[in-house]
Amino acid sequence: xxxxxxxxxxxxxxxxxxxxxxxxxxxxxxxxxxxxxxxxxxxxxxxxxxxxxxxxxxxxxxxxxxxxxxxxxxxxxxxxxxxxxxxxxxxxxxxxxxxxxxxxxxxxxxxxxxxxxxxxxxxxxxxxxxxxxxxxxxxxxxxxxxxxxxxxxxxxxxxxxxxxxxxxxxxxxxxxxxxxxxxxxxxxxxxxxxxxxxxxxxxxxxxxxxxxxxxxxxxxxxxxxxxxxxxxxxxxxxxxxxxxxxxxxxxxxxxx
Numbered sequence: 109x110x111x112x113x114x115x116x117x118x119x120x121x122x123x124x125x126x127x128x129x130x131x132x133x134x135x136x137x138x139x140x141x142x143x144x145x146x147x148x149x150x151x152x153x154x155x156x157x158x159x160x161x162x163x164x165x166x167x168x169x170x171x172x173x174x175x176x177x178x179x180x181x182x183x184x185x186x187x188x189x190x191x192x193x194x195x196x197x198x199x200x201x202x203x204x205x206x207x208x209x210x211x212x213x214x215x216x217x218x219x220x221x222x223x224x225x226x227x228x229x230x231x232x233x234x235x236x237x238x239x240x241x242x243x244x245x246x247x248x249x250x251x252x253x254x255x256x257x258x259x260x261x262x263x264x265x266x267x268x269x270x271x272x273x274x275x276x277x278x279x280x281x282x283x284x285x286x287x288x289x290x291x292x293x294x295x296x297x298x299x300x301x302x303x304x305x306x307x308x309x310x311x312x313x314x315x316x317x318x319x320x321x322x323x324x325x326x327x328x329x330x331x332x333x334x335x336x337x338x339x340x341x342x343x344x345x346x347x348x349x350x351x352x353x354x355x356x357x358x359x360x361x362x363x364x
Contacts, residue, residue, distance in 0.1 A: 109186065109347040110143030111311065114168045115152040131172050132179070139180055141351035145206065148172050149188035153210050153282075162191055169194065173202035186231070192218035199226035206275075210235055210282065212262045220269040229273040231307055232262050236283025246283040252295050255279075259302060275345065277307040281315060289315040293334065296341035308338040309347040332357050 112134050138146050150168035151160060169187065176183050186206035187198045198204030205228055212232035213219045223230045234255050236246050248254050259276050266274055278299060280289050299306055310316070316330040317323055328350055335346050335354060339361045348354045 109145040109147050109307070109345050110138035110141070110351040111347060111349050112138060112146055112148045112172065113152070114148065114150050114172050128171055128175070132175055135172070135176055135180065138351050139183055142355040143351045145184045145186050145345070146176065147186040147188055147206075147208055147347060148176075149208075151189060153188075162193055165189065165191065165194055166197065169198075170202070173198065173204070177203055190215040190219065192216045192222040195219060195222050195228075196226065199228050205229060206231060208277075209233065210279070212258075213265070220266055220271060223266075224269040224271050229275060230266060230271050231275040231277055232259070232266065233277040233282065234258050234279040246285060246288065248288065251284075251288055251291055252298055255292070256298065256301070259299070263302060263304065275305045275307050276302060277309060277347075280308065280310055281313045286315045286318060289313075293337060293341065296338060296343065300342045305344040306342055307345040307347060308335070308343040310334045310338060311346075311348040311350065328353060336361060 112131070114131060135146065148169060150165045152158070173185065176185055181203070184206070185198075185202070185204045186208050187194065187204050188208040188210070189195060189198075190209050190211040195204075195207045199207070207219075207223055207228055208231040209219060210233045212234070255278055263274055263276070276299060278292055278296070280292060284292065293310075296306070296308070311331050312324040312327055314324075316327045316334065320327065320330060331348070331350065332353055335348070335357055338346065339358070346354055346358070
């Protein structure tokens with residue numbers, strides 16, 4: 109899954125895809141390098157990010173969706189949003205196949221109903237808090253147990269709505285310390301109990317660059333290393349900024 113952030117403030121590539129020409133180049137790069145899915149985000153979910161209106165999110169998102177529909181009609185499109193209205197517009201008018209919801213329906217009570225109505229795939233992620241406060245000393249009594257129980261409830265609720273194509277994302281960096289993130293990666297295999305595809309988003313995150321005293325732009329090797337571990341632990345989808353390098357990683361891993 110290749111990431112296309114059309115936001116001014118995403119932690120790694122904020123502001124990179126602001127003009128239509130840059131968006132077009134970003135789309136072409138992601139798909140030509142071999143991504144199976146292109147995930148478009150118009151609302152930054154980095155820690156401390158600004159909360160923007162639904163209108164602003166749509167204003168950013170629609171030109172990118174129009175470009176993909178026009179130039180790459182066969183592309184599998186995922187939209188990274190927690191708003192049911194955005195999900196509805198994407199699925200109804202722009203051939204969006206997947207809704208990637210960081211709140212798993214918590215932030216919009218109509219989301220599950222909307223996903224079920226349009227029959228799209230649904231990525232539900234675990235987070236604690238919201239992007240504005242989630243990294244303010246997050247604590248757990250039992251990290252893995254709490255996240256597994258969270259998904260047990262969320263997947264059952266989604267199935268009651270008639271959503272069967274579910275993907276789970278344990279939410280690296282969303283209400284978790286660096287230590288939590290590495291424990292989560294070490295025990296990632298435990299989430300296979302759900303028998304749903306498992307998505308992992310580790311790409312260039314602070315759990316890599318902070319311990320190394322580096323910046324997000326300098327940790328491609330660290331990202332590839334952790335993605336390889338994630339594959340070993342059962343990850344099915346890797347959400348990444350660096351598509352070509354990840355495609356190479358997956359191909360070599362498959363040979364093993």
